[in-house]
Amino acid sequence: MSASLAETGAAAPRWQDLARLAAERRSAEVESVVVRQLLTFVLDASPYAVPVERVREIVRVRPITPVPRVPSDMCGVISLRGEILEVIDLRLRLRLRAAPRGRASRIIVVHSVGGVAGVLVDGVSEVLAVPEDALRPAAATEAGNVETLCVRGDRFISLIDLDRVLGFDAQR
Amino acid sequence: MRQDLTDLNEERVAGESVDPDVVNRLFRSAHSLKGLAGLFGFDPIQDLAHRVEDILDGLRLGRVALALPVVALIDESVHLFASLLEQIGDEEALAAAAEPIGRLAERIQAARETPAAKSEFGDLALEPSVLRALTEYEEHRLRENIRRGRHICLIDSTFEIISFEEGLSQLTTAIREVGEVLSTLPAPGAAPEAQIRFSLLVASDTPAGEVASRLGLAAGAVRLVQAGAPSAAAVASPAAARPSGIAGAGEGAAGAHRDSGESSESESLKSISDTVRVDIHKLDELMNLVGELVIQRGAIGELVARLSADTATARIGSDFAKVHKTLDRKLRELQSAVLDVRMVPLSQVFEKISRVVRRLRSDLGKDVRLELRGADTELDKLIVEELVDPLMHVVRNALDHAIEPREERIAGGKDPEGRIRIEAFQRGNHVVIAVADDGRGVDTAALRALAEAKGLLQPGDVLSEREALDLMFSPGISTRSEVTETSGRGVGMDVVHTNLTALGGVVDVESTPGRGTTISMILPITLAIIQSLIVVVARQRFAIPLNAVHETLLIDGSEIQRSEGRELLNLRGEALPLRRLAVEFDLPAASPEAKSFVVVIGLGETRMGLLVDRLDGQQDTVIKPIQGPIPVVRGIAGATELGDQEPVLVLDVSALLADLGRRRETL
Numbered sequence: 001m002s003a004s005l006a007e008t009g010a011a012a013p014r015w016q017d018l019a020r021l022a023a024e025r026r027s028a029e030v031e032s033v034v035v036r037q038l039l040t041f042v043l044d045a046s047p048y049a050v051p052v053e054r055v056r057e058i059v060r061v062r063p064i065t066p067v068p069r070v071p072s073d074m075c076g077v078i079s080l081r082g083e084i085l086e087v088i089d090l091r092l093r094l095r096l097r098a099a100p101r102g103r104a105s106r107i108i109v110v111h112s113v114g115g116v117a118g119v120l121v122d123g124v125s126e127v128l129a130v131p132e133d134a135l136r137p138a139a140a141t142e143a144g145n146v147e148t149l150c151v152r153g154d155r156f157i158s159l160i161d162l163d164r165v166l167g168f169d170a171q172r
Numbered sequence: 173m174r175q176d177l178t179d180l181n182e183e184r185v186a187g188e189s190v191d192p193d194v195v196n197r198l199f200r201s202a203h204s205l206k207g208l209a210g211l212f213g214f215d216p217i218q219d220l221a222h223r224v225e226d227i228l229d230g231l232r233l234g235r236v237a238l239a240l241p242v243v244a245l246i247d248e249s250v251h252l253f254a255s256l257l258e259q260i261g262d263e264e265a266l267a268a269a270a271e272p273i274g275r276l277a278e279r280i281q282a283a284r285e286t287p288a289a290k291s292e293f294g295d296l297a298l299e300p301s302v303l304r305a306l307t308e309y310e311e312h313r314l315r316e317n318i319r320r321g322r323h324i325c326l327i328d329s330t331f332e333i334i335s336f337e338e339g340l341s342q343l344t345t346a347i348r349e350v351g352e353v354l355s356t357l358p359a360p361g362a363a364p365e366a367q368i369r370f371s372l373l374v375a376s377d378t379p380a381g382e383v384a385s386r387l388g389l390a391a392g393a394v395r396l397v398q399a400g401a402p403s404a405a406a407v408a409s410p411a412a413a414r415p416s417g418i419a420g421a422g423e424g425a426a427g428a429h430r431d432s433g434e435s436s437e438s439e440s441l442k443s444i445s446d447t448v449r450v451d452i453h454k455l456d457e458l459m460n461l462v463g464e465l466v467i468q469r470g471a472i473g474e475l476v477a478r479l480s481a482d483t484a485t486a487r488i489g490s491d492f493a494k495v496h497k498t499l500d501r502k503l504r505e506l507q508s509a510v511l512d513v514r515m516v517p518l519s520q521v522f523e524k525i526s527r528v529v530r531r532l533r534s535d536l537g538k539d540v541r542l543e544l545r546g547a548d549t550e551l552d553k554l555i556v557e558e559l560v561d562p563l564m565h566v567v568r569n570a571l572d573h574a575i576e577p578r579e580e581r582i583a584g585g586k587d588p589e590g591r592i593r594i595e596a597f598q599r600g601n602h603v604v605i606a607v608a609d610d611g612r613g614v615d616t617a618a619l620r621a622l623a624e625a626k627g628l629l630q631p632g633d634v635l636s637e638r639e640a641l642d643l644m645f646s647p648g649i650s651t652r653s654e655v656t657e658t659s660g661r662g663v664g665m666d667v668v669h670t671n672l673t674a675l676g677g678v679v680d681v682e683s684t685p686g687r688g689t690t691i692s693m694i695l696p697i698t699l700a701i702i703q704s705l706i707v708v709v710a711r712q713r714f715a716i717p718l719n720a721v722h723e724t725l726l727i728d729g730s731e732i733q734r735s736e737g738r739e740l741l742n743l744r745g746e747a748l749p750l751r752r753l754a755v756e757f758d759l760p761a762a763s764p765e766a767k768s769f770v771v772v773i774g775l776g777e778t779r780m781g782l783l784v785d786r787l788d789g790q791q792d793t794v795i796k797p798i799q800g801p802i803p804v805v806r807g808i809a810g811a812t813e814l815g816d817q818e819p820v821l822v823l824d825v826s827a828l829l830a831d832l833g834r835r836r837e838t839l
Contacts, residue, residue, distance in 0.1 A: 063818035066712065067798075068757030069805040077798055077811055079819040084811040086800020117800040166801040 034132040038150065040125040040157055041108065044096040047125065047157040049150060054162055056109040056116060058124055061101050075120055078107065085109065087118040093165055094145055112166040119166075128152070135159070198246070199228040217253065220273045224249045232309060245279055252276060296324065297397050302357060302371065310355045310373075317352065317375035324354075324397040325380040327372045327389065336368050343372070346387050351376025373397070452553055455514055462503075462510050463794035467813050469503055470791060472496055474816075515697075516556055518596050518605075519547040524560065525567055525594065532571050539589040540575055546596035551603050555695055558675055559605070562668040566607045566691050567592065569665070574611030574689055584686065586610065602677075602719065603697055608690040614683040616640040638777070641681045645669035668693075673826050676717070676809070678775040694775060702795065704812070704822065706788040707771060710759035713820045714784075715793050715812055720825035722772040722779065724787060729766060741770060741781055748772065749832060752783040756807060756828070778829045795822050806831065 037052040064076040064087055073092035077084050087107055092098060104123035109116060130150050138146040138158070147161035206221035224246060252273065296303075296318075306314065317324060327347070331339040340356070347353050354373040376383055384394040476496050479489030522544045529542045551559070575581075575590035582588050593608045616637065623629040623643045635643075647666040672679050677695035696702070696719060704715035705724070725743075732750060733740045739750040750770065754761040762768065762785050770781040793812035798804050809824035 063816070065811065065819045065821060067804060067808065067821065068759060070802050074800075074802045077800070077819050077821075079811070079813045079817055084796045084798045084819050086798060086802055088801070112801065114801060115799050 035129045036132060036135065036150075038128045038130060038157070038159065039108070040128055041106070041121040042104075042123045042125060043091055043094065043121055044099070045122075047155065048090075048121075049128070049157050049159050050108070050110060050162055051159075052127055054110050054112070056111055059107050059109065059118075061105045061107060061120070078118060080109065080118075083116075085116060085118045087120055088166065090119045090121055090165070093119075094160075110162055110166075113163045114166070117166055128157075195228060195232045199225060199232055202228055217273075220249060220252065220276060223276075232312075245276070248276060297395075298326070298373075302326070302373070305357050306355055306373075313352070313354050314373070314375070317354065318398060322351070322375045322377055323379055323383075323399055324373070324375050325383060326395045326397055327374055327383070327387070328369060328393050328395070329372065329389070330367050330369045333368050336370075340370060343387070347372065347374055347376075347383075350374075350378045350383055350386050450513075452514075455510070455553070458510055459514070460794075462507050465503055466507065466792045467794070469496075469500060470814055471816070472499070511552075514553050515550040516553045517548045517550050518556065521556060521560055521563065522547045522594065525564060528564060529567065529571065529592070532568065536572065538571065538575055539578055540571060541589055541591050543591065543593040545593070549596040549598055549603055551695065551697060555675055555697075558671060559693070559695065562671045562693065563594075563605065563607070565665075565668050566693070567594070570607060570609040570611065570689070570691075574609045574613070576612050580612075598697070599694075602694050604692055604694050606690055606692040608688060610688040613685040613687055614641055614644065614681065614689055615685070616643075616683075619643045641683060644681065645679065673824075676826070678826050678829075680777060702793055704791055704793040705771065706791055706814070706820065707753070707769070707782075707784040708786040708788050709753045709757070709784050710761070712759065713788060713814075714753065715791070715814075715820050715822045716771060716773065716782070717793075717795075717809075717822065717825060718790060720773045720775050722774055725770040725772065725781075726767060727770055729763075729768070739783075743772070743781070748779060748781045750781045750783055751828070751832065754783075754785075757805075773825050773828070775826055775829060778832065780829060780832050782823075782828070793820075793822065 038049040039052050039055050039058075040047050040049045042048070059078075059080065062078055064078055066076040067074065067086075073089050075087040075089050078087055079085075089098075099122070101120070102122065105120060106124045107118040107120055108124065109118050128150075130152070134151045135148045136151060136156075138149050145161055145165050146158040147164075148159045150157040150159055202221050202225040206218055206225055227246065314324070327343075329340075329343055344353055344356070352375045354375055357371045357373070358369070374383070378386065379399070380394045380396040384390065387394075473496060476489060476493045479485045479492055482489070526542055526544065529540065532538075533540050570592050571590075575592070576584070576586075578588050581590065587610075591610045594605065595608070596603060596605045598604075619640055620629060620635070620643065623646060624631055626646075628643070628646050629635075644665045645668070669679055672693055672695070675695055677693060680692040680694065681689065682692075683689040696717075703718040705718050705721050707714050707716060725741075727741065731741065733742065735747075739752075741748045741750050748770075752761060753759070769784050769787050771784060771787075772779060772781050774780065791814050793814070795810040795812055797810050798808075806827045807824050809822045809827075811819040811821050814820055
């Protein structure tokens with residue numbers, strides 16, 4: 001009994017030291033670099049992203065009821081646990097080529113300044129934690145839908161300006 | 173109470189002294205009985221209880237001697253109480269009991285007037301200030317203890333202010349071992365800082381010196397007030413049996429009094445609170461849940477149909493169908509019960525309006541009589557809330573614009589006093605609230621001129637009288653040229669229209685120049701679950717609220733007639749304007765020759781027929797708003813679920829009807 005106690009007694013400080021070191025290292029990292037968490041997805045084979053905090057949920061494509069006399073980039077409405085949400089085809093909204101929905105297609109339910117809406121994308125990729133300094137302002141395009149570009153290796157990911165793309169206040 | 177009375181009787185038989193505890197208990201019982209009787213309006217019982225309480229109070233304070241007649245009286249009262257309590261609810265028996273109660277009460281009153289002998293405390297070594305501080309009950313206990321020849325002493329004790337309650341309670345408990353605490357008094361004279369001194373008046377069979385040593389106090393702390401008889405019987409102190417805590421005897425009695433009052437009050441609260449105030453949002457939640465259950469029931473219905481259709485599962489399907497039917501019925505009951513909870517009468521709104529009218533009447537200096545009818549008409553709480561502003565606006569308008577000044581009314585040969593009548597009544601699934609005035613009526617020519625000035629109307633446009641009246645609901649229209657404080661800055665009636673439309677209601681105007689205007693607001697009774705007719709156009713389903721559907725017809729393409737390029741149907745001699753839903757919503761149209769269904773919709777006076785491909789039965793629907801960045805086209809009120817995941821759009825009948833008129837103008 002005394003032997004085992006001695007062993008734990010000897011081992012304990014080492015474990016504690018390790019844990020403390022790990023914690024210090026982690027908090028130091030957080031302090032020095034502001035990390036943005038982004039949900040990345042695919043549109044027309046290119047990577048795009050929205051801030052994770054704007055995403056409420058990701059759902060599979062379900063029956064979408066078309067709504068008459070609305071712009072063509074609105075697919076229609078879906079029912080999500082009793083809520084009726086509009087679904088915007090992000091390809092069409094960003095003036096990309098139209099394409100049929102595939103197996104990988106998803107509806108990302110996002111918060112925007114004006115409320116909640118669903119956006120249809122070709123497929124959801126991953127959640128990325130990128131340091132703030134990896135973000136580059138996007139070159140001004142005529143659409144102005146891309147807020148910043150995020151560098152990942154030698155690839156750019158377009159971070160979408162949701163408020164602008166969904167244009168709640170512009171249209172309501 | 174009976175048990176206590178038995179105790180009291182035993183005590184009377186046993187000896188001369190009264191256990192204060194028993195009397196106090198009886199007193200409390202009588203007191204709460206009195207309270208309860210008063211609460212339920214049993215006046216005879218209340219009166220008797222009051223008398224018994226009196227006599228017990230007398231007994232408690234030693235004013236009434238404990239003697240056989242007194243106990244017998246109380247005993248009789250208790251028996252009477254028991255029989256009265258059994259007869260509660262029986263008015264006649266209660267009335268018959270009034271007489272014996274009266275007699276008993278008189279006898280009790282007589283018994284009370286025989287007071288117990290009073291003794292003076294002059295020979296006690298007590299400061300007059302202490303004597304004066306004693307309550308009547310405490311005096312009585314003092315007297316009683318002296319009579320029994322017990323030692324009376326005053327114990328001084330000092331406690332830390334922070335912990336005195338605990339210390340005092342410990343001391344009191346210790347004293348109970350040797351005697352009775354007659355009174356606890358703050359001691360005269362200054363106490364050291366942060367300390368508090370008490371004097372406890374104690375009666376004991378033990379001599380003062382021994383009391384001090386038993387309590388572990390300095391001999392000087394216990395001062396003998398009056399030495400008792402050396403032969404004092406070592407009866408157990410009645411106080412030792414008393415449950416009262418740290419408080420002195422007097423406070424205990426007062427506490428008992430208070431307690432009994434409180435207990436009767438709390439009982440009264442229990443018995444009268446059969447209403448509950450509920451946050452309307454909680455009801456909304458409940459309603460939502462019921463709504464979803466109703467939708468799920470629809471899904472189960474479909475499963476039942478599928479099971480029944482397959483021969484392999486037909487048997488289980490039919491059993492399932494029975495269960496489904498019961499579920500259906502119970503759900504309907506639940507639904508109507510929850511709806512019922514949400515219903516409130518219009519009386520509150522009416523009261524508000526009368527207040528405003530009273531104030532406006534004096535502000536505007538107009539003689540107006542307000543008549544209110546149907547205040548008990550019930551509407552969904554939410555609708556009532558939303559209704560207040562539009563209704564108020566209409567009433568203000570009537571008062572401010574419609575009712576002429578007194579002189580003008582006299583000149584026009586009218587009653588100098590104007591009249592506004594608000595009438596509410598139920599009509600099917602709707603409630604109609606009509607505001608009628610006997611004022612000057614709506615000047616449609618002025619309305620037209622204004623509409624033309626605002627560019628809402630072209631000078632050449634031909635309008636029917638009704639269409640001209642409807643112009644008052646257009647934004648920015650007010651017939652009075654000057655802006656008044658009360659109503660009208662050009663905003664108003666259009667807001668009324670918008671608000672009511674949002675509630676699924678409509679506004680109707682009727683006006684006769686010089687005679688008056690009636691504005692009718694027609695509202696659905698509830699916003700929650702509604703029955704809808706499901707129609708199919710170009711393979712897409714739409715729901716039409718059933719309360720707006722008058723009938724459905726199957727017609728042949730050849731029956732459709734045309735006038736000025738618009739389609740019409742001869743409906744029992746009336747021209748029913750037709751609209752093709754496919755055309756309205758840019759959907760692929762069926763061939764015009766095919767048979768199609770006409771859904772005759774209407775709210776208020778306007779009617780129209782909607783051409784659809786197919787009817788798909790009735791369903792319970794909960795209309796939900798569509799959330800998202802794109803404004804949904806006019807004519808769609810929201811969407812609903814029908815058990816499958818695919819939402820179905822719900823038509824906005826009032827908007828469709830309004831557009832019917834509008835198109836007539838533009839075409």
